Amino acid sequence: MDRKAVPFRKTVFVCTNIRADGRPACANPGRGGDEICRLLKEEIKKAGLKDQIRVARSGCLDLCAQGPNLFLYPDGQWWSGVKPSDMPEIARRLS
Numbered sequence: 503m504d505r506k507a508v509p510f511r512k513t514v515f516v517c518t519n520i521r522a523d524g525r526p527a528c529a530n531p532g533r534g535g536d537e538i539c540r541l542l543k544e545e546i547k548k549a550g551l552k553d554q555i556r557v558a559r560s561g562c563l564d565l566c567a568q569g570p571n572l573f574l575y576p577d578g579q580w581w582s583g584v585k586p587s588d589m590p591e592i593a594r595r596l597s
């Protein structure tokens with residue numbers, strides 16, 4: 503086991519869960535979870551923060567009906583009902 507400090511200043515967890523059984527999920531068709539994750543990664547890269555802020559795909563965060571959801575570690579901020587067009591603003595708030 504190799505224990506070390508967290509290698510990123512912040513990590514954003516973006517729910518990209520998909521369900522095929524009709525229940526809501528952040529990355530179901532038309533909800534945007536996958537696109538949101540991709541766009542946020544692009545915005546972080548454009549801002550030159552790729553080495554400091556990690557954007558990670560996440561499984562279900564348990565607020566499915568309110569999604570798409572993402573949260574920021576270690577800041578403890580949470581966003582629900584995000585849209586792809588929100589990603590530039592969220593990326594600005596992360597820096």
Ligand code: FES
Nearest residue numbers: 517528563564566
């Ligand atoms: S599917 Fe995203 S919070 Fe549950």
